[in-house]
Amino acid sequence: MQSIYIHIPFCIKKCAYCSFNSLTDLTLIDKYIISLCNEIKNQSSSYKNELIKTIYIGGGTPTLLSPLHISAIITQLNKYFNISKDLEFSIEANPESINQNNMIEYRNLGINRISIGIQSFNDSELKYLGRIHTAKKAREALDAASNVFENINLDLIISIPKQTKNDVRKNITEALSFSPKHISCYELTYEQGTQLYNDALRFEDNGELYLFAQEKLISSGFNQYEISNYSKNGFECLHNLTYWSDESYLGLGLSAHSYNKTKSLRSANTDIMKDYLNENYIGFREPACEIDKFIMGLRKINGIPEKSISKDYKQTIESLIKKDLLCKKNDRIAYTKKGLLLSNQVLLELMNK
Amino acid sequence: MNISKIRTFSIVAHIDHGKSTLADRMLELTHTISKREMKNQILDSMDIERERGITIKLNNARMLYTAKDGNEYILNLIDTPGHVDFSYEVSRSLSACEGVLLVVDASQGIEAQTLANAYHAIDLGLTIIPVINKIDLPSANIEMVKEELFEVFGIDPDDCIPVSAKDGIGIEDLLESIIKNIPAPQDNKLPLQALIFDSYFDDYRGVIAQVRVKEGEIIRGMNIRTMHSGCNYEVLELGVKTPAMIPQERLGPGEVGYVIANIKDIKNAHAGETITSVENPAKEPLAGYKPIKPMVFCGLYPINSTDYENLRDALEKMKLSDAALTYEPETSNALGFGFRCGFLGLLHMEIIQERLEREFDLNLIATTPSVIIEILQTNGEILYIDNPAKLPDPGRIDSYNEPTVEGFIITPIDYTGGIMTLCQNRRGVFKSMEYLDPKRVKLIYELPLMEIVTDFFNKLKSCSQGYASLDYEFIGYKESDLVKMDILLNGEPVDALSIMVHREKSYERGRLFAEKLKELIPRHQFPIPVQAAIGSKIIARETIKAMRKDVTAKCYGGDVTRKRKLLEKQKEGKKRMKSVGSVDVPQEAFLAMLKIED
Numbered sequence A: 001m002q003s004i005y006i007h008i009p010f011c012i013k014k015c016a017y018c019s020f021n022s023l024t025d026l027t028l029i030d031k032y033i034i035s036l037c038n039e040i041k042n043q044s045s046s047y048k049n050e051l052i053k054t055i056y057i058g059g060g061t062p063t064l065l066s067p068l069h070i071s072a073i074i075t076q077l078n079k080y081f082n083i084s085k086d087l088e089f090s091i092e093a094n095p096e097s098i099n100q101n102n103m104i105e106y107r108n109l110g111i112n113r114i115s116i117g118i119q120s121f122n123d124s125e126l127k128y129l130g131r132i133h134t135a136k137k138a139r140e141a142l143d144a145a146s147n148v149f150e151n152i153n154l155d156l157i158i159s160i161p162k163q164t165k166n167d168v169r170k171n172i173t174e175a176l177s178f179s180p181k182h183i184s185c186y187e188l189t190y191e192q193g194t195q196l197y198n199d200a201l202r203f204e205d206n207g208e209l210y211l212f213a214q215e216k217l218i219s220s221g222f223n224q225y226e227i228s229n230y231s232k233n234g235f236e237c238l239h240n241l242t243y244w245s246d247e248s249y250l251g252l253g254l255s256a257h258s259y260n261k262t263k264s265l266r267s268a269n270t271d272i273m274k275d276y277l278n279e280n281y282i283g284f285r286e287p288a289c290e291i292d293k294f295i296m297g298l299r300k301i302n303g304i305p306e307k308s309i310s311k312d313y314k315q316t317i318e319s320l321i322k323k324d325l326l327c328k329k330n331d332r333i334a335y336t337k338k339g340l341l342l343s344n345q346v347l348l349e350l351m352n353k
Numbered sequence B: 001m002n003i004s005k006i007r008t009f010s011i012v013a014h015i016d017h018g019k020s021t022l023a024d025r026m027l028e029l030t031h032t033i034s035k036r037e038m039k040n041q042i043l044d045s046m047d048i049e050r051e052r053g054i055t056i057k058l059n060n061a062r063m064l065y066t067a068k069d070g071n072e073y074i075l076n077l078i079d080t081p082g083h084v085d086f087s088y089e090v091s092r093s094l095s096a097c098e099g100v101l102l103v104v105d106a107s108q109g110i111e112a113q114t115l116a117n118a119y120h121a122i123d124l125g126l127t128i129i130p131v132i133n134k135i136d137l138p139s140a141n142i143e144m145v146k147e148e149l150f151e152v153f154g155i156d157p158d159d160c161i162p163v164s165a166k167d168g169i170g171i172e173d174l175l176e177s178i179i180k181n182i183p184a185p186q187d188n189k190l191p192l193q194a195l196i197f198d199s200y201f202d203d204y205r206g207v208i209a210q211v212r213v214k215e216g217e218i219i220r221g222m223n224i225r226t227m228h229s230g231c232n233y234e235v236l237e238l239g240v241k242t243p244a245m246i247p248q249e250r251l252g253p254g255e256v257g258y259v260i261a262n263i264k265d266i267k268n269a270h271a272g273e274t275i276t277s278v279e280n281p282a283k284e285p286l287a288g289y290k291p292i293k294p295m296v297f298c299g300l301y302p303i304n305s306t307d308y309e310n311l312r313d314a315l316e317k318m319k320l321s322d323a324a325l326t327y328e329p330e331t332s333n334a335l336g337f338g339f340r341c342g343f344l345g346l347l348h349m350e351i352i353q354e355r356l357e358r359e360f361d362l363n364l365i366a367t368t369p370s371v372i373i374e375i376l377q378t379n380g381e382i383l384y385i386d387n388p389a390k391l392p393d394p395g396r397i398d399s400y401n402e403p404t405v406e407g408f409i410i411t412p413i414d415y416t417g418g419i420m421t422l423c424q425n426r427r428g429v430f431k432s433m434e435y436l437d438p439k440r441v442k443l444i445y446e447l448p449l450m451e452i453v454t455d456f457f458n459k460l461k462s463c464s465q466g467y468a469s470l471d472y473e474f475i476g477y478k479e480s481d482l483v484k485m486d487i488l489l490n491g492e493p494v495d496a497l498s499i500m501v502h503r504e505k506s507y508e509r510g511r512l513f514a515e516k517l518k519e520l521i522p523r524h525q526f527p528i529p530v531q532a533a534i535g536s537k538i539i540a541r542e543t544i545k546a547m548r549k550d551v552t553a554k555c556y557g558g559d560v561t562r563k564r565k566l567l568e569k570q571k572e573g574k575k576r577m578k579s580v581g582s583v584d585v586p587q588e589a590f591l592a593m594l595k596i597e598d
Helices: A026-047 A067-080 A100-108 A123-129 A135-148 A165-176 A208-219 A238-244 A273-277 A290-297 A311-322 A337-341 A343-351 B019-029 B047-052 B084-095 B112-123 B142-153 B171-181 B305-320 B346-359 B413-425 B449-453 B456-462 B503-520 B560-575 B587-595
Strands: A003-008 A051-059 A082-093 A113-119 A151-158 A182-187 A223-226 A229-231 A250-252 A257-260 A265-269 A282-287 A326-329 A332-335 B006-013 B060-066 B072-078 B099-105 B127-133 B193-202 B206-215 B223-226 B231-234 B237-241 B245-248 B256-260 B274-277 B296-302 B326-332 B336-343 B364-366 B373-377 B382-385 B397-412 B429-437 B440-448 B469-480 B482-489 B499-502 B528-534 B537-544 B577-580 B583-586
Touching: A003 A238, A026 A067, A026 A250, A026 A273, A051 A067, A051 A238, A067 A082, A067 A100, A082 A238, A100 A135, A113 A123, A113 A135, A135 A151, A151 A165, A151 A208, A165 A182, A165 A208, A182 A208, A208 A223, A238 A290, A250 A265, A257 B560, A265 B560, A290 A343, A290 B560, A311 A326, A311 A343, A332 A337, A337 A343, A343 B560, B006 B019, B006 B084, B006 B112, B006 B171, B019 B060, B019 B072, B019 B099, B019 B171, B060 B237, B060 B256, B072 B171, B084 B112, B084 B193, B084 B346, B099 B112, B099 B142, B099 B171, B112 B127, B112 B142, B112 B397, B112 B469, B127 B142, B127 B171, B142 B429, B296 B305, B296 B326, B296 B346, B305 B326, B305 B336, B305 B346, B336 B346, B346 B364, B364 B587, B397 B413, B397 B449, B413 B429, B413 B440, B413 B456, B440 B449, B440 B469, B449 B456, B449 B469, B456 B469, B482 B503, B499 B503, B503 B528, B503 B537, B503 B587, B560 B577, B577 B587, B583 B587
Parallel strands: A003 A051, A003 A250, A051 A082, A082 A113, A113 A151, A151 A182, B006 B072, B006 B099, B099 B127
Antiparallel strands: A182 A229, A223 A229, A250 A257, A257 A265, A265 A282, A326 A332, B060 B072, B193 B206, B193 B274, B206 B256, B223 B231, B223 B274, B237 B245, B237 B256, B296 B336, B296 B364, B326 B336, B373 B382, B373 B397, B397 B440, B397 B469, B429 B440, B482 B499, B482 B528, B528 B537, B577 B583
């Protein structure tokens, strides 16, 4: 186990598309940090001999926490875990909650990678998404971040209703002007329980915008190493790669997920804040499924090692290769260009093997 | 039992005109059922009946009422189903009565079924008591309805009884009028003749026949014979319904009740049968018996082919209590093993299908409804087919005859144009139009039954904002220039989608059908041509474009469970489709023909 995820489930306002666990009652933050520190301590005993190589503080909006809170978490982690000197330490941020000062403090605490939820540089798109920042604020945040961090990711969302290729082009061009090392380019998805779920405007295309963004980013010197993730050479997100490479990870905080590869066990913390604050951490445990390897692993552009795949899937995989949805390269199985766009269909066929 | 104190009647009413509520009030006022026991609309006992507000299975109730003259009377209320599919059943239950309550909604006026059933009652010589219901509604127009009743049936406006079943207004007046106007039954001292006006199957006791004794008497333990089917039985139990079953020793002339006689097959005791005594049989059965003949057919197939046996069992069970349902095994290249089922009409079909799915937990595919087509073959032989797949070689077909009905439609005049266009599109032949009152007309059309069973009723409702009503009667087979239209998916003919269609309509229907299928069948990883063909000639073509994208370009962090669950949901959706060749076809696509716009 080399990766730790920490969930900070607080936001000033929930975005219209967001299906993650987040709350807007910021008065709970102090109690939450106490409960979290306690969880860090409890969990550590099982991981005495593990060297932690990545830490990721995600949310929510972790940058809503004061540097003091972050410091408390980090101190606790250092006290109870064995942390590598070459640590990749990421924090998620939203433009409205960062400035040069708090970023410098984060950096001084050891954080060396920041991932900023920009989503768009177009105010009407930001408004549709229910974001609370403006394009102007996004630019300021990126400028400030550039002065503090070398390793910056920015998130973009495409396939917003009425969005054209030209709109996407503008967003990407502007993103590139800040020379980030990493760009996550997500498609807007409509999930049950979100404000946008019932939106009639739903955008549907044949992947034109996705392919357009892909082409644009690759031709600008980025590597696509996952369905939605692009980076400059050597700046892949190591933390996220553990999810996709079938490696163990430990999730701490409300509704955080963990995977124990040796025990073949997946688990999640409770998603009820009250329980979490009362230190009733456990949500559910379930045995890992074989299909998980494909769901996660195939997200990587270079796919999964052929030898890690059980024989039961052989026939289905052969037929998917025949259909030009999967391909074999260097003893690995990966999506073809066509298969990547139809990845859910590929997974359904693998589930039905 | 004093026969002069018996009154037996039915209620004739259009759906929603308040028949069930009126029955409830009478049961309540006569203390047959206490308010405490009262579950609304007590006579509709099936869930589907209550949900849809219709009566499917008949019931009856005996009430005791002390009239203003101080005498106690027995009032037998016999329920009638309220839908054109069941018009034969209606005529049988009317035959069991001396009178009817003709219930008309004070704001809606007479509707097509009311008209048809009231004429049945008049033909049978029954006393009509006109009842104007829902007078509590602000939109009630009692005078208008009185006028209409006079215009249509020659009913004296002074005889009309205004009531509000909902508020219990006028119910006592109604009961008094029943006693005063409906004649008592007669005892002619003849051998036993009892009319079965409905029967149903009880898992433990076999067939329970609901009867009206016309002549003679039925006694517990006696040997009876069903005159049409010619079977003998011993009466194990008989009694009256309140509507709970109350056993009695005997049922005399004029009485209404139930008979249990270890009857295993409902075919031998279905509506219209006459029961007589084995020792002293009546000379002939009561008039009006018709063997039940299904009019509408469709294929029913389990989505999951392993459910075939379960479907057979379910149909067998359903058939026990429904003499009108027929089924025989059939095989489809596309759908595998299933059954061709016969029904009285579309509603009957829908109800059976719904009950099969609900009560037996089956997932079914129904094919486009069809009718029986008469085929004159070149060798002079006549062939009847209920499924386009059974058509003989085209070289052997001389001509087709298709079942035709006379349909009458009552509608507010504003919708006449739209309805006439609809009838025209459905190959209707205009017969007549007359005013019922200044605002409403009665239209008569001759229509092919095939056109009626392909969603005519819903189309009629939608082009009249729900105001038009329809009733029809089978009038015979008429020659028709029919062709068989096949549908090809991905180049392969799908037999379950074949339909018979009139040659002149075939191009238009083919185009609409293909368009609809394109809409209903989800995109696949490859393009799917959808073609309509007559013989080898393609008359319409659409293409379902290939799905080019189904990707989740979003990150769930370490939460693989959520993504897996979403995929499982997607997989479940696929399971509800039938794989036809390489194409996954959803249930509703097999009924696409019903969903095309005229």
